[in-house]
Amino acid sequence: MVCSTPFRNLGLAASASLGLPELPIAILPHPFGSIEPDEARKLGELAARAAAAALLEEGSAEGEALLARGQWQEPPAYEAYLDVPADPAELTDFLFARGWGDGLPVIAPTPERVAAFVAASGWPADEVVGQVSPRNAQATVAIVAANAVMAGCRPEHMPVVLAGIEAIVRPSYNLYGIQATTGSVHPLMVVSGPLADRLGIHGGAGCLGPGFPANATIGRAIRMVMLNVGGAHPEEFDKATQGQPGKFTMCFAENQAGNPWPAYHVEMGFPADETVVLIASVMGTTDVHDYSSTNADELLRTMAASLSPPASNHAHTAGNSLLMICPEHAQTLAAGGLSRSDVQRELVARARVLLDTLGPVAREFIVRRRPSYFEEDRDRDWIPTFDDPEDLLIVVGGGAGKHSVFFPGFGGGKGTTEPQIAVVRAAAAASGDTSARSIDMLQRAPNGRQAMTVSMETDKGR
């Protein structure tokens, strides 16, 4: 394996997480990109010397000097409990020094608090929700509860937190890639269904800001699991160039009161009395401000332009993104006779990147990443921002005003990270019915295209 210098620790952590800590890694001068081909070829010659030193019985000292290796270490005996300072400020520092927490003050996950959270979930404490990348540790219900306590959740939030964790550990979410990337990608959780109101998950004015404890703490609990169980600490496995405020927390509810269309989860085929979480991978927020358009067509033009910033990963390489349409914009669109899926289709048809805004090297990079668009005409002067209408997720949220919010996605095209829907299983667990439904919302059709319809399956094993 070849790594540029800042990625040394990522290479070592990745090989260790795969059970091969002794894998030799060639550490070469940074950067690999944005250099001339001759410089890149010099790095390739160095890589060959390192490969010979790593793989042959007798390699050169010069090659050996380029190599880094880890060592196998037996995992320490697992300790379920630990005595820590009771003082809240000391507690946060003590836990942070051990690699636990996000830097903000935390609540002590005492056995009593954890037990209360587990009881409120209705799940068995030792049930494994999933393994969390890259550390691949087991997130049991009790472990998720401990992290939810630390994040400041209340016991009744547990079913929503569990649904979120259930969603991000699915292989098609690609948590490993999301934790390690230099991009500033993070999970965005949208809660759709009647539990949102009952739990105080806010979808109205200011729903992405401070002042709504359920939004803040539920989203933070997801990140807490990604840090504490997944082990993706900044500068080590988490290689985000800058990171993102949304990596602390991002959770809101769909604003059903301001929604002119059926609720999101109903449109996805779930009963109205059920609650689901939608988890998408996004890279922060972009304001979509239009307080002048008086009709749907004009508003769509503004929105489509906002979906295609020319220097964004999602616009170059496609994939899925999310648009939170404010109630007043949604009313304008609905008054024009448009359903949610009509809006998806119209925006995806209009959203495009003009390639003459980019230099020739960047253009070639895009041509290579999206070859299907250039098969017939290599000189096309634009590319679509999305491959399919369903790649643009749309929910209604926010309060009065003419600001919608675009959440650019991770990009990378289909299969890089798929949005996930998980059912919040509070009612089922409380009634003793442990059956649950899961949804593969982007199930692929035989021809490789994404199916327009949604299929549901019953998972009786949970």
Next chain:
Amino acid sequence: MAETVRIMVPEGRVVPARHTLAPRLGSFQGKRIAVLDNTKPNADVILTTAAKALVRDHGAAGYQVFDKPNPAVPFLERDREALATCDLLLTGTGD
């Protein structure tokens, strides 16, 4: 430590996995090289230059380049069998 409180450790149990490295080779003579290009800029240049150098200087039999759709995903399942026929694989991470 002053007054203490007992907490549940929040990190979860790791199920240990350990794999063994393949034994080192006596030489690259006649060995087949796989290049797994992660599609980041210059990854193909650096890795194929390395593969060519191993052919030129060490007598490796040749190399085959395998693409990924983008850097954030593993190799494609369709390439598993072909990759398994190679004796060594060169890949990388970095910007």
